Amino acid sequence: MRVLGILLMSLLITIPSMGQKKKDKAAKVFEGTITYSISIEGMEGMEEAMAMLPESMRNVYIKSRDGKSIFSVMGTSKMYYDKDNKNEMIVGIDLTMLGLGSFCIPTPIDDNLSTKVEYSKETKKILGYKASKVIITDSIEFWVSKDYYLNFPIQSAMYYLPLEFDVESNGMTIHLIAKEISFDKPAKEDVEVPADCQRTTMEEFQVIMEEMQEGLMPEEDLDLEEDE
Secondary structure (H helix, E strand, C coil), rough: CHHHHHHHHHHHHHHCCCCCCCCCCCCCCCEEEEEEEEEEEECCCCCHHHHHHHHHHEEEEEEEEEEEEEEEEEEEEEEEEEECCEEEEEEECHHHHCCCEEEEEEEECCCCCCCEEEEEEEEECCEEEEEEEEEEEEEEEEEEEEEEECCCCCCCCEEEEEEEEEEEEEEEEEEEEEEEEECCCHHHHHCCCCCCCEEHHHHHHHHHHHHHHHHHHHHHHHCCCCCC
16 A cells, blocks of 8 residues: 555646647537556566555546546546636545545646657557657657547646556656557546545645655554664
8 A cells, every 4th residue: 555655646646737828619528438457567566466456446437428538547536627627626635445545635727738749750559549759848748649639637748548657756656558448438427526535635634644654654664763
């Protein structure tokens, strides 16, 4: 669980700071579900810890319909976006399995339209779809379908349907690649913020996570001085 907590915090710190550029009128709005395979590099024991999680907690997906979208990570972290509220997303964290309940964290979106974006001519096939390479600020690479516009702010100035990309944070590289795409509309309740979650701030939630990590850390891993 400690490893899962570190992964969640890495994603939470990275993704909500992202924004998106205006919609490409040539692309169709994606309504459906895209499910990703996830792999992680850069942290000892992470792959083993991931393998021990139930399949429902290894799933990563994006669902979208009627201008509302959800990005679900590891079954416990869900990020909700509504096109009618373009300056904010809601980060939902479910920690009921730890007896802490579920939380909803309003998070502002940095709509940075000056980000440098390079559309490469390089392409490849992912799930039979033509994937085009997009490079953002000289270092972040996405493989996207230019046929679809995604109503979710995955990355600043990149608004096509992402088929493969990395999230880098805290020395880790979290790699996502599409493994299944469905164009069936998800249920309305699947893309809406739950009414019963506790509203809190990111700062307050980070304190909760830090306290949880301290409680899960074995005593021998702590650098404690003996009382004199």
